[in-house]
Amino acid sequence: MSVFLFKRLFTFLATLAVASLLVFSVLELLPGNVAQVMLGETATPEALAALEKKLGLDQPAPARYGHWVGGLLRGHTANSFSYDTPTAELITERLRVTVPLAALAMGLTTVLALLLGIYAASRHNQVGDVGVMALSQVGIAIPSFWFAILLILLFAVKLQWVSAGGFPGWTEDEGGGAWAGLKSLLLPAIALALVQAAILARVTRSAVLEVMREDFVRTARAKGLTRRQTLWRHVLRNAMIPVLTIMGLQFANLITGTIVVENVFVLPGIGRLVFQAIANRDLVVVRDVVMLLVAVVVVVNFVVDVLYALVDPRLKASDA
Amino acid sequence: MSPAAGFAGRARRHPSFVAGAVLSALLVLAALLSLVWAPYPPAEIDIPNKLAAPSAAHWLGTDSLGRDIASQLLVGAQNSIVVGVIAVGIGLALGVLLGCLAAARRGWVEEAVMRASDFTFAFPALLSAIMLGAIYGPGLLTGILAIGIFNIPVFARITRGAANAVWAREYVLASRAAGFGPWRITLDHVLPNIASVLIVQATISFATAILAEAALSYLGLGTQPPQPSWGRMLNEAQTMLFQAPLLAVYPGVAIALSVLGLNLMGDGLRDLLDPRLARRR
Numbered sequence: 001m002s003v004f005l006f007k008r009l010f011t012f013l014a015t016l017a018v019a020s021l022l023v024f025s026v027l028e029l030l031p032g033n034v035a036q037v038m039l040g041e042t043a044t045p046e047a048l049a050a051l052e053k054k055l056g057l058d059q060p061a062p063a064r065y066g067h068w069v070g071g072l073l074r075g076h077t078a079n080s081f082s083y084d085t086p087t088a089e090l091i092t093e094r095l096r097v098t099v100p101l102a103a104l105a106m107g108l109t110t111v112l113a114l115l116l117g118i119y120a121a122s123r124h125n126q127v128g129d130v131g132v133m134a135l136s137q138v139g140i141a142i143p144s145f146w147f148a149i150l151l152i153l154l155f156a157v158k159l160q161w162v163s164a165g166g167f168p169g170w171t172e173d174e175g176g177g178a179w180a181g182l183k184s185l186l187l188p189a190i191a192l193a194l195v196q197a198a199i200l201a202r203v204t205r206s207a208v209l210e211v212m213r214e215d216f217v218r219t220a221r222a223k224g225l226t227r228r229q230t231l232w233r234h235v236l237r238n239a240m241i242p243v244l245t246i247m248g249l250q251f252a253n254l255i256t257g258t259i260v261v262e263n264v265f266v267l268p269g270i271g272r273l274v275f276q277a278i279a280n281r282d283l284v285v286v287r288d289v290v291m292l293l294v295a296v297v298v299v300v301n302f303v304v305d306v307l308y309a310l311v312d313p314r315l316k317a318s319d320a
Numbered sequence: 321m322s323p324a325a326g327f328a329g330r331a332r333r334h335p336s337f338v339a340g341a342v343l344s345a346l347l348v349l350a351a352l353l354s355l356v357w358a359p360y361p362p363a364e365i366d367i368p369n370k371l372a373a374p375s376a377a378h379w380l381g382t383d384s385l386g387r388d389i390a391s392q393l394l395v396g397a398q399n400s401i402v403v404g405v406i407a408v409g410i411g412l413a414l415g416v417l418l419g420c421l422a423a424a425r426r427g428w429v430e431e432a433v434m435r436a437s438d439f440t441f442a443f444p445a446l447l448s449a450i451m452l453g454a455i456y457g458p459g460l461l462t463g464i465l466a467i468g469i470f471n472i473p474v475f476a477r478i479t480r481g482a483a484n485a486v487w488a489r490e491y492v493l494a495s496r497a498a499g500f501g502p503w504r505i506t507l508d509h510v511l512p513n514i515a516s517v518l519i520v521q522a523t524i525s526f527a528t529a530i531l532a533e534a535a536l537s538y539l540g541l542g543t544q545p546p547q548p549s550w551g552r553m554l555n556e557a558q559t560m561l562f563q564a565p566l567l568a569v570y571p572g573v574a575i576a577l578s579v580l581g582l583n584l585m586g587d588g589l590r591d592l593l594d595p596r597l598a599r600r601r
Contacts, residue, residue, distance in 0.1 A: 022443075027455065141576045141579040142572075157565060256535075259446060286451065286454045
């Protein structure tokens with residue numbers, strides 16, 4: 001087990017290190033001068049020189065990289081060009097919207113997908129199964145941002161139950177509150193969950209059907225367990241292995257989906273922040289947000305790898 | 321009966337393949353038709369006729385600048401096809417090369433290719449497009465590159481897995497015993513035997529590329545005006561939701577039907593090319 005963990009940990013750290021190098025290189029070394037890109041072609045030489053000094057461009061690239069990574073690890077990040085605030089502060093503030101949104105979407109996805117997948121598998125080749133599979137096929141084809149617009153059209157424009165976008169804040173001082181905040185995240189989370197749940201429901205169904213064909217399931221039934229008992233005690237635990245893997249892979253889609261859906265609902269999260277940063281040519285913010293999102297994807301993949309091994313001991317044995 | 325005739329016969333009896341093929345053919349036909357004809361020039365502004373309802377003159381109405389929606393949808397299909405073909409082409413060309421290399425060489429080469437694939441997965445297409453867009457400015461090329469780069473590890477992994485299975489077969493062992501080198505074996509035996517897997521993946525990746533391009537264009541990172549794109553049409557329609565809600569429906573339907581068609585065709589091809597898998601589903 002320790003050999004397995006060590007190998008995965010090494011790969012995880014190496015991936016993070018290479019990713020940070022790539023993000024740094026793309027946004028700092030290409031093409032030419034980052035200060036010129038941020039200020040545009042019309043910038044005066046004085047403004048350019050001032051920004052170059054502020055960004056530390058007078059230092060060699062390896063020193064700048066070390067300074068950047070060291071700052072990220074200690075939480076001391078550079079100031080945003082357009083907000084004149086440390087990016088860590090900006091990001092932390094925006095995460096108060098993005099993290100609950102992603103968590104809500106993931107929760108909805110998991111519940112919906114497991115229910116639909118298990119239901120379809122338990123009615124294999126019957127009307128319920130065909131219906132769920134047809135629905136999931138349509139769900140996969142619908143872009144989450146279009147579904148988000150359709151939700152706005154129905155619930156904000158036609159029924160006028162909710163506002164078409166925006167976020168009131170989590171506290172009453174900000175003009176919102178816990179319920180108001182949650183309510184404004186509900187439609188975006190549903191929009192995100194639909195596509196993810198459609199994919200995961202298909203995987204769950206296939207995984208459950210696959211395990212149901214195994215000999216140990218037949219043995220469990222032969223020793224007198226009911227179909228339901230067999231499903232909950234034996235089938236689901238084993239079927240969770242591929243489901244868990246796909247959930248890990250889906251997390252990257254969820255992150256990018258969150259960026260898009262935040263823009264549809266004008267939510268002040270990470271997605272809005274990075275697009276405002278692109279519009280303002282604030283490469284410091286773009287760099288730090290991209291690095292954070294890449295790190296999240298890598299960390300989730302690492303956690304899934306470890307969980308995968310815990311659920312399936314054969315993997316540990318073959319790897320050790 | 322020849323294998324091709326047998327395949328065609330089975331394909332005609334496969335409902336989801338037929339439905340997918342019809343929808344995909346409509347997408348291609350729309351793109352081809354728009355090369356030679358569209359009801360109106362898609363970028364032609366006609367303010368007196370803005371937000372016109374569907375009529376004989378404008379089949380699907382006009383947008384807030386009086387541009388014909390049907391014409392924009394037709395020409396927008398070109399974008400989807402171009403992005404799909406190039407982004408999948410990049411993934412196929414480089415991914416298959418790397419996957420075949422990994423399977424033929426094994427050892428550290430295989431390990432390096434797989435770790436590089438893992439690494440690339442950490443950069444979803446949208447994040448790459450954000451980085452490239454921030455530096456080089458948004459545009460169709462940025463979008464295509466970002467989607468194409470993400471496709472490389474997808475094809476590399478699938479190729480390597482399928483190629484490893486072929487390398488374990490007896491006829492490959494016989495070829496090696498006869499003195500053929502790894503590249504000759506890859507060309508003669510591996511590629512023909514993994515072609516079906518790659519065709520299925522290419523179809524599904526094409527659908528994913530259409531979705532990704534639409535999302536990037538919606539966010540302003542993909543196709544730029546005046547070139548019409550379904551994603552950007554949705555972005556513009558969102559500002560008119562209260563006045564003209566249907567504007568937000570047409571492009572979404574076009575995207576969803578195209579993706580649905582390609583996915584159904586991919587699923588159908590998988591069943592038809594690998595009947596053992598079909599029986600298990």
